[in-house]
Amino acid sequence: MAASETILSVKDLRVRFRTLDGAVEAVKGINIHVKSGETVAVVGESGSGKSQTMMAAMSLLASNGEASGAVDYRGRNLLALSKSELNKVRGRKISMIFQEPMTSLDPLYSIGNQLIEPIRRHRGLNAAEAREEALKLLRLVQIPDPERRMKSYPHEMSGGQRQRVMIAMALANDPDILIADEPTTALDVTIQAQILMLLAELQRKLGMAIVFITHDLGIVRRFADRVYVMRYGEVVEEGEAEAIFANPQHAYTKMLLAAEPTGTKAPPPPNAPVLLEGRNVEVTFKIGGGFLAGEPLLLRAVDRISIRLKRNQTIGIVGESGSGKSTLGRALLRLLPSDGVIRLGDRDISSADRQAMRPLRRELQLVFQDPFGSLSPRMTIGQVITEGLLVHEPALSGKQRDQRAVEALREVGLDPNARNRYPHEFSGGQRQRIAIARAMILKPKVVVLDEPTSALDRSVQKQIVELLRKLQADHELSYLFISHDLAVVRAMADYIIVMKQGKIVEEGPTEAIFSDPQAAYTQTLMNAAIDVTRFRLSA
Missing domain, CATH: 3.40.50.300 (P-loop containing nucleotide triphosphate hydrolases)
Structure with a gap:
C-alpha cells in the first residue's frame, strides 16, 4: 500500500445542531484528508468544531445534530451508510478514543469485560484468547497490576487510568484509522509523553493512520505530520507540522502557540x-x-x-x-x-x-474532573447552574435565579443567551466552565x-x-x-x-517545591514536566 494513498477524505462537511435558540452551525464546510500511515492533528480551542468534525465522520452526533457533505473512507461515503454497514467500520476499521472516558465506559461492566467484548465480536476469538489479548492491552498502556484491574469497575479507577483503558479499547482491533480525541488530557506529566510515543510506536508497527484532536497545539509538534488549525467551525490554517511551527501565518495559530x-x-x-x-x-x-x-x-x-x-x-x-x-x-x-x-x-x-x-x-463546593458526567443531560445549563439556589436560597424568585445565572455565565466567559441550551451542545471546555459557574454561584x-x-x-x-x-x-x-x-x-x-x-x-x-524539590518522587515529577515540554518543543 502506498504511503501517499488518501484513505479518509472529509469534503465540504457541515454540522448543525437544532436548539431552542435556533440552529447552531458548529462546522462550516471544511475539507480534511488523511493518508495511510500518517498522523494528522486537528487543533483549536474548545468550541472550534474539531471534535464535532470527527463525531460527524463516525455518525455519532447527538440526536439534534445533522451533518451534510461527504466523509469518504476508501471509496465509501460514511454519511450514506446504514447503521449495520457503519458498525462494520466503527470500532474495527476506524476506532476512536473519546475525550471523556467516564461517560464512555459502562459503569455496570468490569474493565475486563468491556475490553473482551469488542475483541470477541470483531476478531472471533474465544473467551480465553480474548482475555489474554485484553491483558496485553492493559500492559501496553501501562495499567498497574492488570490482572487485578481486569476485575475493577470504572469508578474504582482514577481519571488517568480510565483514559488509558479507553486507549486500550480503541487499539483492541488493530484499526486502520485511530481518532484520538484529547487522549492525554487526563494523564499526568509522567506518562503524557509515554502515551504519545506509544501511539507513534503502534502506528509504525500497525501502519495505521492517526487523527489527533487536541486543544494543545504544542503537544503535536513532533507527533504530527500535518496540522489543521480550526476556529469557529472553519479551518484557518493547514500545512506540514514543521512549517506551521516554524512559520505560523494566522494570528490565531500564533496565539495558540504562545498561550x-x-x-x-x-x-x-x-x-x-x-x-x-x-x-x-x-x-x-x-x-x-x-x-x-x-x-x-x-x-x-x-x-x-x-x-x-x-x-x-x-x-x-x-x-x-x-x-x-x-x-x-x-x-x-x-x-x-x-x-x-x-x-x-x-x-x-x-x-x-x-x-x-x-x-x-x-x-464547601466541588468542581469535578469530568464535567459531562456531573451535568444532568435533561436540564438546561441555566437550570444546572441555579439548582443549588433552590436548596440554599429558596426565597429567590425565578427571575432572580435567572439573573444570577446570567451573572455566573458572564463571570466564566460564556454567553448568557446560551442558558437555554443543554450540556451536550457544548464542547468539553465549555462544560467545564459551566461546572465552575455552578459551584461559584453559591459564593x-x-x-x-x-x-x-x-x-x-x-x-x-x-x-x-x-x-x-x-x-x-x-x-x-x-x-x-x-x-x-x-x-x-x-x-x-x-x-x-x-x-x-x-x-x-x-x-x-510553591516556589520552594519548584526551585528545589527534596523528595526523589517530586524531582521525577518536575523532570517529567520538563521532558514533556521538550517533547512538545523539539523539532
Whole structure:
C-alpha cells in the first residue's frame, strides 16, 4: 500500500445542531484528508468544531445534530451508510478514543469485560484468547497490576487510568484509522509523553493512520505530520507540522502557540484563620471479595494525611493518577467515609451524616474532573447552574435565579443567551466552565477544584486561572487545587502537597517545591514536566 494513498477524505462537511435558540452551525464546510500511515492533528480551542468534525465522520452526533457533505473512507461515503454497514467500520476499521472516558465506559461492566467484548465480536476469538489479548492491552498502556484491574469497575479507577483503558479499547482491533480525541488530557506529566510515543510506536508497527484532536497545539509538534488549525467551525490554517511551527501565518495559530498560564499566587497572611483542616485522614477501599471470592483486598487510598487550609489560600495537590489526591479532596468534603478528624472552621464534621452536612454544602463546593458526567443531560445549563439556589436560597424568585445565572455565565466567559441550551451542545471546555459557574454561584468559602482546567485549551486556562484568582480576592475564597498540570498549579497555588500512593512525600511553599524539590518522587515529577515540554518543543 502506498504511503501517499488518501484513505479518509472529509469534503465540504457541515454540522448543525437544532436548539431552542435556533440552529447552531458548529462546522462550516471544511475539507480534511488523511493518508495511510500518517498522523494528522486537528487543533483549536474548545468550541472550534474539531471534535464535532470527527463525531460527524463516525455518525455519532447527538440526536439534534445533522451533518451534510461527504466523509469518504476508501471509496465509501460514511454519511450514506446504514447503521449495520457503519458498525462494520466503527470500532474495527476506524476506532476512536473519546475525550471523556467516564461517560464512555459502562459503569455496570468490569474493565475486563468491556475490553473482551469488542475483541470477541470483531476478531472471533474465544473467551480465553480474548482475555489474554485484553491483558496485553492493559500492559501496553501501562495499567498497574492488570490482572487485578481486569476485575475493577470504572469508578474504582482514577481519571488517568480510565483514559488509558479507553486507549486500550480503541487499539483492541488493530484499526486502520485511530481518532484520538484529547487522549492525554487526563494523564499526568509522567506518562503524557509515554502515551504519545506509544501511539507513534503502534502506528509504525500497525501502519495505521492517526487523527489527533487536541486543544494543545504544542503537544503535536513532533507527533504530527500535518496540522489543521480550526476556529469557529472553519479551518484557518493547514500545512506540514514543521512549517506551521516554524512559520505560523494566522494570528490565531500564533496565539495558540504562545498561550501558557503565568503569574504566581501570594500566600495568605500568617494570622489568616484555618477554614478546613484534616488530621490523620485515612480512606480505605475494599476491592473484590465475597462469598466465593474470599477476603477482599484493602486499598488505603489516603494514608494518615494532615492538611490545614487557611482563608484566601490555595493549596495545590499534585501527583500521578492513582496517588489519592482526588480521594483526599472528597474525604475532606465528607463525600467519602474516612477515619481521622475533619474540621470546618470551629466545627468538627468528622462524623457528620448527610443530613447534618446539607446546610454546610453551600460553604464547601466541588468542581469535578469530568464535567459531562456531573451535568444532568435533561436540564438546561441555566437550570444546572441555579439548582443549588433552590436548596440554599429558596426565597429567590425565578427571575432572580435567572439573573444570577446570567451573572455566573458572564463571570466564566460564556454567553448568557446560551442558558437555554443543554450540556451536550457544548464542547468539553465549555462544560467545564459551566461546572465552575455552578459551584461559584453559591459564593462558597472552600472550593475543591479537581482538575478544573484539564479539558481546557491553554488560552482559556489562562482566563480561568485569572477568574479563579479574582473570585478568590473578591470573596476571600480558599481552594484545594488538584491537578497533574504543574504549569497551572504553579500559577494558582501558594502551597503544594505532593502525593504518592496515598501519602504526602513532600510539601511546602510553591516556589520552594519548584526551585528545589527534596523528595526523589517530586524531582521525577518536575523532570517529567520538563521532558514533556521538550517533547512538545523539539523539532
